[in-house]
Amino acid sequence: MSLKYYAELAVAVIAGLLSVNFLFQKLVLDYNRDLTPVALSEQANITTVRKKNETALYRNFLVPIGFPLTTGLGLSLGYKIRNGNFMDVWKAIMDVTGAKGNYVSLPGGSAKKDTVRKYSLPEINGMANKIITDVYEKYDVNEVGLNVSAGTLPGFVISIASMIHSVRSEGGKGLLHFLAAVPRQRNEKVEVLVIDSWQAFGMLNKSEEWYKLVIVCDDDASAMKPSEVNDMSNVVTWDSVISGYTESTKFEYDPPKDNSDELKPLFNVTSMCNQVTAFNQLNLVSSVSSFIKTFPLHHELSDSDVITDIRDTFTVAKNNVQIWPKVFSVLLLGGSAQFVTASDVTLDSLAKTTLLVCEPKTLTTITNLVKESNGASPPLQGVKLSLATAFLSEGVMVKVAKIHTPQLEQLRAIYLGEELSQEARILSFASKIPSYSKGQIQSKFTTAQLNQFRAVFGARLVVELYCPFIVMGPISETNFYDYRIFSPSVDAQVTCVGPLNTSLEGKMVNIEGNPNMDVEQRQGMLCIRGFTIGRPLGDERLAQAAKLSEDVAGSEGWIPLTGVYGLWGQDGCLYIYN
């Protein structure tokens, strides 16, 4: 065998590999991409004009410039279209459930608070009716302060009861008010307080006298229960309030002809810094509608969907605002919902999940659980993972590296919620705007890590950006089919959170003191406007917000997110500086 022979062999092998690679690119990858690179680079509608010191306006590619944003459910009222409100949503949910038999799985229903049980929607409706008659109507309640997670049975049912009663009753009685903590100062309007435990009751420190009724969601026979409670007529337990309820399959709602219900308040929320934001019916329906729209063709929400919402118990109030759009959307289409507390996550608690909603920390926990469930790593898992991530980076979803677990077999999408960390600063609407500092996003994964999650779960992963307490639902979300990997230098500087939600539009404004940011390069401080944004409550805060909006963003309904710096990519996606 001569040297020439080896040289020819080497050339032949290289030529063979190159042609295989070429054919593979052309015949396999190009035909199997979920989304073409062109679609990935055109994810927004952008105005052709911008104001001085501002970027152009950006919108989701589903809402063209000049057309309305997603405002609501688009229901018909004679020949007119109306946006709808919570009552329409709940009526549709109750109408659908008879045939579908869907459920909501919730912890906290019995004396043992950790017990999780499935509740049918007629059961929940029946409990809500009982609360309305036995609490709201009997005590003529103004506002109901809820310091319990809405992802527990008491929290969910009381929220539903309040949302129903506040629309039905004259003057919006029984309005829901999510509280971040047990109130230290008296709020005259809050007349019923719902708290989690006897321990929390102990912290009321005589302030229980402020309320017409205090509902404690704890065991009546608990050793923690203070003995003096037995003499208090205004303290009751959750179990005693709902005992004797009956299932109710019927829910009637006849919308008024003037659409007045659409502008009624939905709930208020008080943050840890005591700043109150009010949300109305329009916020809810536009958020529900825009979530339903995110699903791609042939993969729409259906009655086989089960959404599992995993929440941290330490951040009750802000979670309580965010759970509704997704859960209502799934229930509307006949699917089911389950709620799991982050500290109690097990694979069994996620059974039958098709849509998983969680935070970065919880996703890591679940990934570890999945990996551990198989004992030793499956054979050739390293090779499979490398193959899957290589395919994903080319835009092709393959499930070769999926670790099979019976509980997550049907999982099709994971919603990873990234949160803006400086919520108090954003809520303050202070006139002095800080320059950029690191740590805008609470925790993030690199794009390569996201693809690893996609490979291991064999499911799509959507990154969402939340601004808790101000915007209901996400500000933006990445495309289902966006598996792009960016260079480490880009990943280190920014987080891609996808194009804006269809209910919102946004722009960046130039803020002095940030010499490295240039609006001509589409960089600056984020301002948003649209239908999912709450309204700051209180004349002083409202005036402050209006002034800030005028000074920074030229008014016209823009809400500047104080100190949130980002940029628009050439693909139309929003990138937030880390």
Next chain:
Amino acid sequence: MSFITNVLFGGAKESDDPTGLSGNAPADDANDPVVEGVFFPRTLYKFNGHDDERIYIAVLGKVYDCTAGRSFYGPSGPYSNFAGRDASRGLALNSFDMECVRDWDQPIDDLSDLPPKAIDAAREWQEFFEKKYPCIGTFEPEEGVNY
């Protein structure tokens, strides 16, 4: 070889950088948005859909970006005379004749010879433009050219 080497060595294909932060983003100047501002007849004329793809039209002192209505205002469209010019008189009189539009080196048409009814018609047209197209600036005379 990229895909095969990625599989063999555990790499992944990096997408183009859309942020421009890595310094090697593709340039995209053509689609840069125009800054809202002041247009003179001379600077407006360029945006007639022919010399520049974009079509701007002035109505009663305001300039609208009518690029989306290219089939109407673009070259060989029925209202192509208006592209890149002040269309106030044409809209007021409902006429598409060349006599109703002025060249860029002429003084701006103040419509003073038109009856109030025609001015109202022009205002209605302006409302229509306001709803349909983004307003991108104001239309003003240029010193030394128009006055």
